[in-house]
Amino acid sequence: MTSSSFHRTITLPASLCEQAAHHLEQAVQRAIDGAAAPWRAFRQAESSDYAFSVSIVEQAATSLLVLAAESAQSVRPSALRAVISVALHLRDAAHATRQPVFTTGLW
Numbered sequence: 301m302t303s304s305s306f307h308r309t310i311t312l313p314a315s316l317c318e319q320a321a322h323h324l325e326q327a328v329q330r331a332i333d334g335a336a337a338p339w340r341a342f343r344q345a346e347s348s349d350y351a352f353s354v355s356i357v358e359q360a361a362t363s364l365l366v367l368a369a370e371s372a373q374s375v376r377p378s379a380l381r382a383v384i385s386v387a388l389h390l391r392d393a394a395h396a397t398r399q400p401v402f403t404t405g406l407w
Contacts, residue, residue, distance in 0.1 A: 309351045310393050317342050317350045319386045320360055326383075327367040335363035354394050361390035 312320075321342040327335035338360035341352055352360075364387035372380055 308354045308397050310354055310357050310397060311351045312357070312390075312393060314350055316386065316389055317345055319382070320364070320390060321345075323364050323367065323383050323386055324360060326371075327363045330367065330370060332363050332366050332370070334359050335367070338363060354397050357390050358394045361387045361394065364390070 321339065324335055324339035324342055328339050338352075338356050341356050342360065345352070364383055368380055368383045368387065371383075
């Protein structure tokens, strides 16, 4: 099985998903490229299933960072920090799936 045919998923905390959906909606309203697909995915997540493909999480993080950059001069610092925080949490979650798993034991 090749990695292209295998889609990894990430299960995220509900609070992070709700925050991401809120901020992604703002990105969609500002017509930021690539924000619509992750916004729909996060908005449609059921309360018991917050599993997303890695690519959707990465796309959401990128869209939120673009939103932060584009709105930096027009929003309060606390609002800007909130968007950046969610974006970085999403980015870190996506990067964590790419880390090798280390086992403790003898080779």
